[in-house]
Amino acid sequence: MTSNNASLVAIVPAAGVGSRMGADIPKQYLKLNERTILEHTLDRLLTVEGVESVIVAISEQDQWFDTLPMAKDPRVLRVSGGKERADSVLNGLKRAIEIKADMALVHDAARPCVLNQDIAALIEHVGNAADGGLLAVPVRDTMKRSAPDGTVAHTVDRERLWHALTPQLFPCQTLYDAIAAALAAEIQVTDEASAMEWAGYHPKLVAGCDSNIKVTRPGDLKLAAFFLQEETL
Numbered sequence: 001m002t003s004n005n006a007s008l009v010a011i012v013p014a015a016g017v018g019s020r021m022g023a024d025i026p027k028q029y030l031k032l033n034e035r036t037i038l039e040h041t042l043d044r045l046l047t048v049e050g051v052e053s054v055i056v057a058i059s060e061q062d063q064w065f066d067t068l069p070m071a072k073d074p075r076v077l078r079v080s081g082g083k084e085r086a087d088s089v090l091n092g093l094k095r096a097i098e099i100k101a102d103m104a105l106v107h108d109a110a111r112p113c114v115l116n117q118d119i120a121a122l123i124e125h126v127g128n129a130a131d132g133g134l135l136a137v138p139v140r141d142t143m144k145r146s147a148p149d150g151t152v153a154h155t156v157d158r159e160r161l162w163h164a165l166t167p168q169l170f171p172c173q174t175l176y177d178a179i180a181a182a183l184a185a186e187i188q189v190t191d192e193a194s195a196m197e198w199a200g201y202h203p204k205l206v207a208g209c210d211s212n213i214k215v216t217r218p219g220d221l222k223l224a225a226f227f228l229q230e231e232t233l
């Protein structure tokens with residue numbers, strides 16, 4: 001329950017193959033400081049005040065999830081992943097609606113360094129508002145858009161330009177309807193907020209820590225391990 005008595009679940013899309021990582025197993029099962037990335041992520045979400053269950057979308061070809069001790073945690077609910085991340089999230093939202101959750105914190109399995117203080121700030125700023133919100137960080141570099149030939153097409157105005165992170169917090173049914181409608185309209189949905197924006201909502205941007213990286217390429221592993229290690233000091 002959140003402070004305004006909305007029931008809250010986390011949804012973790014964890015059904016990707018990690019192609020950009022190029023490992024021989026899906027990246028969410030690579031180990032950082034002796035624990036899998038997925039375990040680090042679930043550990044955090046299970047300790048967020050108010051989160052009643054964590055719904056994890058797992059590929060039907062997955063050979064690893066059931067080997068994790070936390071797969072047996074009664075608060076961890078497994079659903080099937082989908083073809084794309086948005087499909088996995090939709091399956092998670094279906095289960096969230098079935099168990100009558102009001103709000104969903106959608107968080108990438110591949111973001112193990114998220115700070116619970118940032119998640120708490122997101123929950124506090126968003127509450128159960130229909131527009132929802134997301135953790136984000138302002139860009140710090142000059143941003144370029146490339147031309148097809150690889151040269152610079154133009155410099156992107158970085159005023160009020162943010163990196164969207166996760167978790168992203170939205171009402172379950174509203175988010176389900178927005179993603180389903182966007183996909184039916186063949187809109188590319190790479191995060192939950194983009195579907196809500198397409199549906200006419202105005203999600204709140206809540207500044208989070210830069211350390212909340214999405215482990216995507218091999219170089220991200222050492223950085224994520226460093227951030228996790230730093231927290232124990």
Ligand SMILES: Nc1ccn([C@@H]2O[C@H](COP(=O)(O)OP(=O)(O)OP(=O)(O)O)[C@@H](O)[C@H]2O)c(=O)n1
Binds near residue numbers: 015027081215
């Ligand atoms: N069909 C999919 C694709 C992705 N994800 C999840 O969505 C999160 C963010 O996606 P991304 O970082 O792109 O992971 P992958 O799709 O595995 O990576 P890649 O694009 O490099 O294959 C990850 O936790 C991933 O497991 C998912 O649940 N279902």
Ligand SMILES: C[C@](O)(CO)[C@H](O)COP(=O)(O)O
Binds near residue numbers: 108165166190191214
């Ligand atoms: C949801 C997300 O992490 C926000 O930045 C991002 O859109 C996921 O993109 P991916 O291509 O599925 O990694």
